[in-house]
Amino acid sequence: MTTVSDANYDVIVIGGGHNGLTAACVLARRGRRVLVLEKRDVLGGLCAGEEFHPGYRSPGLLHDTATLRPAAVDALRLQEHGLDLEARAPEWFVPQERGRGLVFSRDADTAAAEIEGFSPRDGARYRDYRRFMDKARRVSEPVLNEAPPEMDLDTVGLAGLARHALGLRRLGARDMMNLLRVPPMCVADFAREWFETELLCATLAAPAVEGTWCGPWSPGTAANLLIWECTARRGVKGGAAGLAHALERAARFYGVETRTGAEVARIRVENGVATGVELAGGEAIGAGAVVSSCDPRTTFLGLVAPGALTHAFEHRVAVYRTRGTSAKVHLALSGPLAFACRPDLRVERARTGEMLDFQERAFDAVKYGHFSERPILDVFVPTFARPELAPDGCHVVSILAHFAPYEVTGGWDDAKRERLGDAVVAELARYAPGIDEKIVAREVLTPADIEARYGTTGGHIHHGEHALDQLIARPTPETARYRTPIRNLYLCGSGSFPGGGVTCAPGLLAARAIARG
Amino acid sequence: MVGEKHLPDEFVADIRRYKLRGSSGKVNLALDHLPDFTSRPGDGVHVRGDIAIAPSIDYLERAYDDAKYGDFSKHPYMNVVIPSLVDPSVAPPGKHVMSIFVQYAPYHIKEGAERWPEKREAFGDAVVDTLAEFMPGLREAILHRQVLTPWDMEQQIGLTEGNIFQGELSLEQLLFQRPAAGFARYRTPVESLWLCGSGAHPGGGIMGSPGELCAKTMLGERAV
Numbered sequence: 001m002t003t004v005s006d007a008n009y010d011v012i013v014i015g016g017g018h019n020g021l022t023a024a025c026v027l028a029r030r031g032r033r034v035l036v037l038e039k040r041d042v043l044g045g046l047c048a049g050e051e052f053h054p055g056y057r058s059p060g061l062l063h064d065t066a067t068l069r070p071a072a073v074d075a076l077r078l079q080e081h082g083l084d085l086e087a088r089a090p091e092w093f094v095p096q097e098r099g100r101g102l103v104f105s106r107d108a109d110t111a112a113a114e115i116e117g118f119s120p121r122d123g124a125r126y127r128d129y130r131r132f133m134d135k136a137r138r139v140s141e142p143v144l145n146e147a148p149p150e151m152d153l154d155t156v157g158l159a160g161l162a163r164h165a166l167g168l169r170r171l172g173a174r175d176m177m178n179l180l181r182v183p184p185m186c187v188a189d190f191a192r193e194w195f196e197t198e199l200l201c202a203t204l205a206a207p208a209v210e211g212t213w214c215g216p217w218s219p220g221t222a223a224n225l226l227i228w229e230c231t232a233r234r235g236v237k238g239g240a241a242g243l244a245h246a247l248e249r250a251a252r253f254y255g256v257e258t259r260t261g262a263e264v265a266r267i268r269v270e271n272g273v274a275t276g277v278e279l280a281g282g283e284a285i286g287a288g289a290v291v292s293s294c295d296p297r298t299t300f301l302g303l304v305a306p307g308a309l310t311h312a313f314e315h316r317v318a319v320y321r322t323r324g325t326s327a328k329v330h331l332a333l334s335g336p337l338a339f340a341c342r343p344d345l346r347v348e349r350a351r352t353g354e355m356l357d358f359q360e361r362a363f364d365a366v367k368y369g370h371f372s373e374r375p376i377l378d379v380f381v382p383t384f385a386r387p388e389l390a391p392d393g394c395h396v397v398s399i400l401a402h403f404a405p406y407e408v409t410g411g412w413d414d415a416k417r418e419r420l421g422d423a424v425v426a427e428l429a430r431y432a433p434g435i436d437e438k439i440v441a442r443e444v445l446t447p448a449d450i451e452a453r454y455g456t457t458g459g460h461i462h463h464g465e466h467a468l469d470q471l472i473a474r475p476t477p478e479t480a481r482y483r484t485p486i487r488n489l490y491l492c493g494s495g496s497f498p499g500g501g502v503t504c505a506p507g508l509l510a511a512r513a514i515a516r517g
Numbered sequence: 518m519v520g521e522k523h524l525p526d527e528f529v530a531d532i533r534r535y536k537l538r539g540s541s542g543k544v545n546l547a548l549d550h551l552p553d554f555t556s557r558p559g560d561g562v563h564v565r566g567d568i569a570i571a572p573s574i575d576y577l578e579r580a581y582d583d584a585k586y587g588d589f590s591k592h593p594y595m596n597v598v599i600p601s602l603v604d605p606s607v608a609p610p611g612k613h614v615m616s617i618f619v620q621y622a623p624y625h626i627k628e629g630a631e632r633w634p635e636k637r638e639a640f641g642d643a644v645v646d647t648l649a650e651f652m653p654g655l656r657e658a659i660l661h662r663q664v665l666t667p668w669d670m671e672q673q674i675g676l677t678e679g680n681i682f683q684g685e686l687s688l689e690q691l692l693f694q695r696p697a698a699g700f701a702r703y704r705t706p707v708e709s710l711w712l713c714g715s716g717a718h719p720g721g722g723i724m725g726s727p728g729e730l731c732a733k734t735m736l737g738e739r740a741v
Contacts, residue, residue, distance in 0.1 A: 173698075173699070174527065177693075177694070177698035177699070178698075180694075181689040181694055181698070182689070184687065184688035184689050185687070185688075185689050189536065193534050217585055219687065219688070357585070357586060360585060361586075364582055367575070367578055368575060368579075
């Protein structure tokens with residue numbers, strides 16, 4: 001039986017992840033009465049930290065918090081609400097089976113000293129690379145920090161484009177041309193143009209392919225590296241869960257109402273206008289606007305009743321690519337994680353995959369419906385910054401493993417999940433022998449598990465593939481600026497510009513667009 | 518041909534990073550008679566145009582996988598034409614010529630490009646064996662076989678790295694960046710030296726456009 005709640009909200013936000021909470025806070029700060037509905041029992045979405053074994057807590061599904069936008073941190077005064085930022089962009093270690101591995105840093109001096117150990121030429125080139133990226137950042141960062149241009153190229157859109165074009169022109173002809181040629185390239189070619197050290201090339205390629213349906217030899221992956229380089233700043237201490245906590249506190253402070261365990265079954269649409277939502281239990285809640293932080297396929301094909309959207313639009317949403325390729329493994333360790341090639345190094349972040357072809361082979365598997373026998377691992381040990389996540393002297397190792405296809409041949413089952421977990425642990429053990437004996441417990445999440453737990457279609461950690469055709473017109477041309485074909489229904493999740501990751505940018509930009517009307 | 522000392526450093530750097538890496542091979546067969554395709558035996562329009570051996574997307578992808586790691590495709594994509602069906606003068610009466618364009622055959626094989634001659638016949642065998650799966654009588658009909666690897670194309674025709682398009686047709690090497698930013702309009706840093714080949718806009722293929730556009734540009738600028 002449907003019951004209609006008395007409360008009358010200005011805005012209902014569907015989903016209490018980092019973007020949903022960001023949008024809710026921004027709108028509440030501007031005087032709107034906001035309700036956030038989260039189907040899970042915890043807020044934070046892909047940033048939520050959770051106990052995965054008694055006494056051991058994960059730092060959130062997503063690792064890389066360096067692209068968290070300062071504009072979002074400042075707009076919500078998140079540091080006053082407990083957000084603790086690192087001193088600089090995170091470094092990570094790339095171990096080698098033979099060799100001493102590479103500590104990669106965005107600080108030119110720190111990194112150059114490491115790189116010179118492999119190639120003096122590359123050490124010097126790295127300083128040039130950083131200078132190039134600094135210039136690229138000046139042009140690219142403003143573009144990534146505002147809503148994408150209007151597709152119909154009205155005068156407002158043109159003015160914005162002209163401003164960015166002017167910024168590009170100011171780089172000078174040579175740098176402008178050098179920057180323009182980067183996005184369509186494959187990251188392997190781009191890295192090899194700069195450097196002769198294979199390990200360094202692989203190090204740069206890893207963040208450009210993680211979470212994508214691409215290997216380092218896929219065209220367009222250089223754009224992902226460029227975007228990362230142009231937006232990475234300081235990470236969150238201890239990982240994404242710290243951001244989730246700060247957002248939760250900020251939401252309370254700004255008067256946002258939140259309800260967990262509240263799964264939205266339908267967005268109510270009357271005469272082409274969104275008027276509220278209906279929960280799985282039958283309860284109906286009315287609101288002046290509905291803002292969905294769910295991925296676009298869930299929002300339009302799952303939550304909106306058939307008939308409210310045109311077939312042509314539904315088709316565009318249906319072909320939006322959301323094939324997840326990432327798995328998650330949490331390890332509860334009885335002692336620290338130590339890498340054989342540099343046993344004394346305190347490693348908080350590491351990435352495996354020391355050669356481009358190795359990464360490419362890991363990707364080849366998903367094309368044919370298999371997970372990588374030797375996956376590439378993005379490893380994060382949150383217990384250095386947050387020892388309270390594990391018992392005394394114990395550690396948590398959080399691993400995003402690439403690649404594992406959502407649509408694995410034969411479908412996912414318990415046995416396959418454990419084989420995937422074994423492959424991940426075996427790969428880590430190549431570089432950190434003896435880790436097997438320290439494992440107290442492990443949790444393995446396949447893309448199907450990620451979908452089931454978080455509701456992201458295909459288990460895609462970015463709410464849709466990061467590819468050039470899904471970046472600006474994200475998720476579709478008519479919804480790229482957070483509006484939808486249904487009046488008063490908006491998007492604010494990672495399926496909107498500028499895409500996934502722990503940025504809070506879609507939430508911030510969407511809320512600003514909504515507040516403007 | 519020009520020599521680096523006559524060229525600006527930036528231009529030299531751009532040309533050095535210009536990617537050629539040929540990826541195609543060619544096999545020409547002289548046939549005693551024309552065998553039947555299993556899927557559609559006999560003569561007809563289906564064998565008088567382009568014939569593509571590309572059974573599935575994954576088939577093409579696997580062919581590319583081999584090339585990524587420095588090997589020719591075990592089961593390549595093939596584009597086959599039989600010119601003797603439309604022009605009998607290219608072969609003796611009753612005989613046929615089959616021209617097979619093969620993808621992928623990377624110039625940079627893992628053994629090193631100069632080792633291609635040792636792999637040439639194995640490559641030819643892979644092509645014939647794969648095509649024979651679709652045309653079972655093919656092997657018996659072959660009178661002579663000519664195999665051209667990317668290395669052969671470089672040696673015999675002069676195509677750098679055996680690239681049939683004089684440079685990869687990737688976005689960063691097209692339009693205003695072919696072959697280098699600032700030199701896409703057929704001019705070069707050397708006065709009175711122009712480019713009119715597939716390495717100039719709009720790129721390779723049997724178009725004639727780079728030649729036509731270069732000539733028009735020269736005439737338009739009254740360069741000759």
